Amino acid sequence: MDAFTQLEAMTAPLDRANVDTDQIIPKQYLKSIKRIGFGDYLFDAWRFLDQGTMGMTPNERQINHEFVLNLPQYQGAGILLTRDNFGCGSSREHAVWALKEFGFRAVIAPSFADIFFGNCFKNGVLPIVLEAKIVEELIAKSNGDFTLRIDLESQTVTDGERVYDFEIDSALKQKMLNGMDDIAMTLEEVELIETFEAKHKTSQPWLFRG
Amino acid sequence: MIMAQTLYDKIWQAHDVGQRIDGNSLLYIDLQLLHEVTSPQAFEGLQLANRPLWRVDANLATPDHNVPTDGRELGLSGIKDEVALTQVLTLDDNCKKFGVEQFDIQDVRQGIVHVVGPEQGATLPGMTIVCGDSHTSTHGAFAALAQGVGTSEVEHVMATQCLVQNKAKNFAVEVSGTLAAHVTAKDLVLAIIGRLGTAGATGHTIEYRGQAIRDLSMEGRMTLCNMSIEAGARAGLVAVDDTTIDYVKGRPFAPKAEVWDQAVAYWRTLVSDDEAVFDSVLHIDAAGIAPQVSWGTSPEMVCGIDGSVPDPAAMVDPIQAESAGHALKYMDLQPGQKITDIKVDRVFIGSCTNARIEDLRAAAAAIQGGRKADSVKEALVVPGSGLVKAQAEKEGLADIFIQAGFLWRAAGCSMCLGMNPDQLGDGEHCASTSNRNFEGRQGYGGRTHLVSPAMAAAAAVAGHFVDVREIN
Ligand code: SF4
Numbered sequence: 001m002d003a004f005t006q007l008e009a010m011t012a013p014l015d016r017a018n019v020d021t022d023q024i025i026p027k028q029y030l031k032s033i034k035r036i037g038f039g040d041y042l043f044d045a046w047r048f049l050d051q052g053t054m055g056m057t058p059n060e061r062q063i064n065h066e067f068v069l070n071l072p073q074y075q076g077a078g079i080l081l082t083r084d085n086f087g088c089g090s091s092r093e094h095a096v097w098a099l100k101e102f103g104f105r106a107v108i109a110p111s112f113a114d115i116f117f118g119n120c121f122k123n124g125v126l127p128i129v130l131e132a133k134i135v136e137e138l139i140a141k142s143n144g145d146f147t148l149r150i151d152l153e154s155q156t157v158t159d160g161e162r163v164y165d166f167e168i169d170s171a172l173k174q175k176m177l178n179g180m181d182d183i184a185m186t187l188e189e190v191e192l193i194e195t196f197e198a199k200h201k202t203s204q205p206w207l208f209r210g
Numbered sequence: 211m212i213m214a215q216t217l218y219d220k221i222w223q224a225h226d227v228g229q230r231i232d233g234n235s236l237l238y239i240d241l242q243l244l245h246e247v248t249s250p251q252a253f254e255g256l257q258l259a260n261r262p263l264w265r266v267d268a269n270l271a272t273p274d275h276n277v278p279t280d281g282r283e284l285g286l287s288g289i290k291d292e293v294a295l296t297q298v299l300t301l302d303d304n305c306k307k308f309g310v311e312q313f314d315i316q317d318v319r320q321g322i323v324h325v326v327g328p329e330q331g332a333t334l335p336g337m338t339i340v341c342g343d344s345h346t347s348t349h350g351a352f353a354a355l356a357q358g359v360g361t362s363e364v365e366h367v368m369a370t371q372c373l374v375q376n377k378a379k380n381f382a383v384e385v386s387g388t389l390a391a392h393v394t395a396k397d398l399v400l401a402i403i404g405r406l407g408t409a410g411a412t413g414h415t416i417e418y419r420g421q422a423i424r425d426l427s428m429e430g431r432m433t434l435c436n437m438s439i440e441a442g443a444r445a446g447l448v449a450v451d452d453t454t455i456d457y458v459k460g461r462p463f464a465p466k467a468e469v470w471d472q473a474v475a476y477w478r479t480l481v482s483d484d485e486a487v488f489d490s491v492l493h494i495d496a497a498g499i500a501p502q503v504s505w506g507t508s509p510e511m512v513c514g515i516d517g518s519v520p521d522p523a524a525m526v527d528p529i530q531a532e533s534a535g536h537a538l539k540y541m542d543l544q545p546g547q548k549i550t551d552i553k554v555d556r557v558f559i560g561s562c563t564n565a566r567i568e569d570l571r572a573a574a575a576a577i578q579g580g581r582k583a584d585s586v587k588e589a590l591v592v593p594g595s596g597l598v599k600a601q602a603e604k605e606g607l608a609d610i611f612i613q614a615g616f617l618w619r620a621a622g623c624s625m626c627l628g629m630n631p632d633q634l635g636d637g638e639h640c641a642s643t644s645n646r647n648f649e650g651r652q653g654y655g656g657r658t659h660l661v662s663p664a665m666a667a668a669a670a671v672a673g674h675f676v677d678v679r680e681i682n
Binding site: 016017018020022023026027028030031032033034035045051054083084085088089090091092093094096111113114115118119122123169170171174175182183185186187188189192193196197200203204205206207208209210 | 224225227228230231232233234236238240241247248250251254259261265266267275276291293294296297300334336337342343344358359360361362363365366369370371372374376408409412413442444463464465469470472473476508529530532533536627628629636646648649650651654655
């Protein structure tokens with residue numbers, strides 16, 4: 001997994017609450033057996049006026065020039081600012097793959113949906129929870145040349161003037177900082193798992209069909 | 211003294227392997243359900259890293275998300291969409307390669323994973339279950355801790371049989387009283403989500419408790435737990451009772467003979483202790499719930515059939531008002547419009563929420579000898595599994611649907627998410643028994659109204675929403 005230490009990038013505001021993963025990446029683009037190729041379809045129904053299909057490039061599409069991510073001033077943004085409960089709905093990890101491929105390495109919101117939040121950490125995308133009031137201020141300041149600097153080690157977000165602290169689970173933080181692979185980490189506990197499994201098989205034998 | 215435990219605490223404890231080096235807990239997983247959309251990348255990751263599947267017998271697969279619901283007799287050649295076909299073939303290949311049991315597209319046991327698991331008795335009380343699908347919460351009806359996970363976690367479970375997780379908080383939804391006639395588990399769960407909001411239970415596992423829950427059948431409990439994720443919960447649970455045990459008994463994967471007795475003795479302990487403390491509690495009176503209809507683009511945007519579309523201008527919370535405003539524009543509805551005045555263009559009866567036999571019985575009964583209204587372009591009935599389909603045909607339900615002008619199809623997710631050819635057209639209103647009314651979920655520009663099976667069937671006949679309590 002890609003590590004995440006620091007990021008200095010322009011912000012783009014997505015001023016909506018409850019943005020669900022069906023919006024982040026619509027179902028017609030889940031027809032793939034790969035982890036790549038989703039960035040062109042991020043927020044597809046909002047970015048484009050026509051209905052696309054997998055394989056079409058943005059050049060072939062009808063752009064919705066009013067949608068925030070299509071405004072000239074937000075091109076190249078790397079931090080998404082949004083509202084409560086971002087990433088709710090379907091568990092599709094494709095939502096995180098699409099955000100990352102599009103160029104977002106961090107998302108800041110007052111709250112996130114659980115599964116989406118976990119999926120971010122599997123892919124080196126940092127979800128940051130800040131108070132609603134602060135997010136509101138940052139959204140108001142996001143005019144196209146507003147940049148934020150995120151430092152995971154010190155758990156801070158700064159706009160050059162003010163510094164905002166954020167909380168993060170220490171284990172998740174270490175994993176992100178070092179870009180560690182979850183499976184490899186868990187496999188270091190093979191003995192623990194095998195011991196548990198043997199005991200479990202004795203107490204609930206009906207759970208083992210093999 | 212042992213601390214009083216909730217049902218969730220007990221299942222967690224029984225699967226807590228210990229801590230990983232970084233301090234996170236490892237939770238042992240008893241069953242992983244696999245389907246064609248979220249498993250290919252996980253199988254690929256496993257192979258690239260040259261890792262074996264930890265426990266082959268803890269996996270069960272079936273294609274469901276993008277299989278077409280007509281032309282099933284053609285088997286694989288009935289899948290016209292090439293990429294969908296690739297996904298189904300990839301699942302086939304992976305299952306063969308790794309030795310995973312699969313109910314393939316031509317197997318009568320094929321169907322929506324969350325219908326198939328319980329039907330086969332693969333879902334058992336006290337289990338931990340994962341699937342790369344958020345509606346895995348369905349299996350919580352059996353007092354199984356069932357959670358939806360992303361593809362990386364699917365791969366993690368394949369490789370280690372564990373999930374890295376911290377324990378969630380306990381949420382009790384206490385439902386007292388009795389549901390009125392023709393008011394179902396679907397109406398109950400929609401009413402609960404309306405009260406809690408789509409993030410109301412984030413970070414929690416919900417246990418549904420109280421008389422109204424005890425009165426529900428297993429199928430009703432599955433409908434209820436299915437939509438727990440729509441309130442933001444990690445999982446939903448219902449404690450074990452006779453209803454649970456009677457349902458599981460005799461199913462193909464269920465334990466037999468003396469192992470059965472041993473299992474039942476353990477399952478009986480899967481209830482919260484009397485003194486157990488919950489971090490949050492919601493009380494709701496079942497008697498006050500009317501059949502529900504969603505009017506917006508989030509499952510919390512819901513009201514009774516006797517109500518009307520709310521006015522965003524009258525909402526106190528500015529963010530809520532803005533969301534409602536967006537939703538009304540997308541749905542093309544007016545503030546104050548009566549729910550019964552909303553016309554329906556298509557009807558979808560299906561999905562892991564409401565495609566079991568009881569759902570189909572309720573829908574067929576609500577037709578009341580009527581016919582699909584001419585103004586309704588299509589009323590689609592998609593059973594949750596091949597076995598549900600066969601049962602419905604045997605009971606004569608299929609004939610009722612067909613005579614009423616409904617389309618009778620083969621099992622799959624179908625128009626719940628419209629990955630296959632069953633989709634809503636731009637701007638069409640749909641009475642749907644599925645679980646999500648997100649923008650474009652059932653088809654580009656489609657407008658979904660979530661309802662119970664009886665409400666959907668009645669709307670198909672009337673051409674607009676009607677109160678099922680009145681037509682009976
Ligand atoms: S029926 Fe719908 S919600 Fe259920 S598993 Fe299929 S797509 Fe997901």
